[in-house]
Amino acid sequence: MAVAIPHREELMLNMGPHHPSTHGVLRFILHTDGEVMRKAVPDVGYLHRGIEKIAERQPFAGFVPFTDRVNYLEAIFANQAYALAVERLAGIQVPPRAEYLRVIAAELNRIASHQISIGSVSMDIGAYTPFLYLLREREKINDLFEALCGQRLTFNYLRLGGVAFDVKDEWLRRLEAFLDHFEPAIDEFNSLISANEIFVKRLAHVAPISAADAVGYGLVGPNLRASGVDWDLRRDQPYGIYPELEFDVPVGRGIRGEVGDCYDRFWLRVEEMRQSCRLLRQAVAKLPAGDVCAKVLRKLKLPAGEAYGCVEGARGELGFYVVTDGTDKPYRVKIRSGSFAALSIIEHLSRGLMIADLVAVIATLDVLAPEMDR
Amino acid sequence: MQLLAERIATWLGMEGLPRQAVVAGVVLVVALVVATVVLTIAGILTWAERRVAGRTQSRVGPNRVGPLGFLQWVADGIKLITKEDVIPAAADRTLFRLAPYPVIVGIFAAFASVPFGQKLIAADLNVGVLYLMAITSLVVVGVLMAGWASNNKWALLGGVRSAAQIVSYEVPSVLAALSVVLLAGTLSLQGIIGKQGGWPWEWYLFYNPFTFVAFFLFFTSAVAEGNRTPFDLPEAESELVAGYNVEYSGMRFAGFFLGEFANVYLLSAIATALFFGGWQIPGVTPDMQAASPVWQAVGVGLFALKAGTGAFVVLWLRWTMPRLRVDQLMGLCYRYLLPLSFAMLLGNAAYVWLVPQWAAWVVQGATTTVGLAVAGVFVRRVFYHIRHVGDDVSLDLARGESGTFDPQLQVRVYGAFRRRHAGDSAS
Amino acid sequence: MRAFIEYFAAIGRTVVTLGDGLAVTGSYFLRRPVTLQYPDRTEKPMVALLPERSRGMLEVDLDRCPGCTACETACPIGCIRIEVSKGKPRLITRFDIDLGRCMNCGLCSEPCPTECLKHTKEFEGGMYKPDLLLIHFVEQPVPVAPVKKGEPGPPPKPLGSILRRLLTDPYGRKRPAPAPAPAAAASAPAPPVAVAAPQPVSASTPPVSATPSAAPPSTPATSGGPS
């Protein structure tokens, strides 16, 4: 929506840090001409909790619960990325059952995270009800997680070398029942909002990101794929047992507008939820028997070295870079998160958008303040 | 009004009083009565909105104060009255304080010519439709004042959006109403209702295809004038925080709030009068109704029912629709509503001029059938959606799920999810 | 002509999709809400509706704690403080858990050899001051329990009973006066150590939670203990 800007007066608006559509505590400084924006400059750091620094005083196993807090919507992915890095350093072999359980937990978590994400897109566009429908479904996922590992949000489910708890068959049956219920619920959501003409008009052709821009700004995950770049760590840089499972990687096709616009980013997440359901069904069917955790010393001491573990999180590549120096604590941990990259492109996108579009852009890029600030 | 005043003066044995004084007294009393009624309606609508929101979102909604939470609006009112009335330090104090009044006055004054019943109308103006359209425009003054006086950029944007929106949508709504005026040959609301009948096929809604479309045009523009979703851009919670009333609190906020809800009822009441036959009772002629107080009461009830249903639809729309963008809002008005309402007006003019009476009956019947068919399709879709997610129909208004616990699975289960797999977990 | 068709197609699409959206929300008027009306209109108290593994606030059963301090070491934020006196008999003089800081991660209960440190399902612990959530589990110095790893030890108390008593009486006003320290009893391992404080549960029935110890004694049917 490029709009000609005829004259030069500017209104400076302060959007956030407490604004209904900046998810988490995040601030934008808008330079607008009436409703049309000259630019929107993000201002980060309101949610900085120093998680990377905390890692340096924790034993390797003790840092896992803190990774839950990197992004409260996708705790499993942060668990897993960190566990991957440390396992790589320590050479721990994860038992197959644990790998499957990791996939189950991760894909459930991906669904839960996408539910919030696309739900808040619809909420920011002004429709509140679809958001609550998705929250209702997410509640069921939270219940499943609570029965699985005792917590609803900060799971702390993964351990170095496996997972913390085994599952019961009843739980798996319950999971399948949930999937049976959830797939029609996606259809319902689509007829309520995704097909809605007003909604489509609000998102289609808004702030398209070209593939070159997406790569250039380091976008990852759904945002990158929506721009037409077919890149998914689960398939292209496999970890865990993803190579053994069948799934498609949805890529933005510009179904209602052009490739990489807001609607593509929204729709891609809807599709990914279906793929996650598919993955979950396969993982439940194939779940092998056996141990759920390798034997790992409680006071793990690692030789000096460094490793990078990354997973395809709900907001794209979530990576933990762990440097060790021979003690029982990491020397340094660096976290790479998708939200931060997504935020950095907003200033570039914002030229000529309207204020209402900016809200849609933030929501469809799925920028989440805690993951950005750590 | 003057006649009534004289009659009252005679009845009170005060013929000697100057006529103006009596008129003024009567006007005051009537105004107070209308204001009370409107306040009550608006209050009840705030409760209804929260119930509707709750039920559409598969929640319960307010349910603690009174049966079904019905007294919630009284509690809210008391809360708002006793709250501190904060005025921002940098605000234009006078304007800031004044701003709610044009909103309230504009909407409450409009109720003066709403025909609640055949005899129940404060002032049956011969230019009723015009008066309604004109007086409700006062709202925009209040909204602009609020936006400007708050000295808040979000409020200012909201106020400006609102001004543009209300002024633009005035046009198609008047044009759509003119279609009916053209058919009825009068601007008086009572006159328009009198031309219709009690049965649905005698309503102007189904009079011919042009009025059928005109109704939807009118309804859309009226919703937009009332700043309701999908046209609630001046308040746009997720963009402008709360728009023009962001700095308001306490009773002044309640002024805007009640004004908005009174407007919802007002627009449905006007639509009822223009398109749905107002207080006309099926099978009862206006003369019969005039003769019997019982029929009068039924007529008033029927009007309230129709207008209430309209208000319900407006609330329901709000919890279904996303919001338009500013440029799309204007585009909708000037690219779609305005030309279409002109076309409907011309179509109606041609219809009146060209179509003979016997053909009009056929058209009326056909339009009614089409309307019913659309309703039928809609109902089918409703049940399709219920079946599709494997839920079942339940009309329990008061309670949500009580939530049961499955000791074997250690999972809390509720909703469709539970009933569908009840056998599953019992085994 | 194309533009003309598109003009009316857009109107048609809008009407149809809006109508379908209305049908979805309208269908909810005929369906039952899923709200669970916490806290007062649930079938059972909420605590009884939580799953077995639910990690609520921590509690420690000092009758079974040998004072090994494994939990203190394991806690990543150091919100457990244990002091064990030297000499015979060894006394646990302090066992504090700062529930206000605890993030319920479960890392402390995993290494506990006797499973005396456990997560209850309790989650309602609102206090007027944060320091009231620093729970002192030791009211009187308690001799360490002579329980070894794998031994049954004294029977576990109903989950949550200890914590609930401490939480509903944070100032300790309702607790009985301290009994004389049972120095002699400590040498006899067979009967459960007669500790002064934790016995009179019924004397101060907590006013807050709806049914005290409604939660059934946890039968570890779950195959998922800490692995």
Ligand code: SF4
């Ligand atoms: S649950 Fe975690 S934070 Fe709480 S005391 Fe135990 S180890 Fe520490």
Ligand code: SF4
């Ligand atoms: S780990 Fe268990 S036995 Fe050891 S001190 Fe902690 S509570 Fe007591």
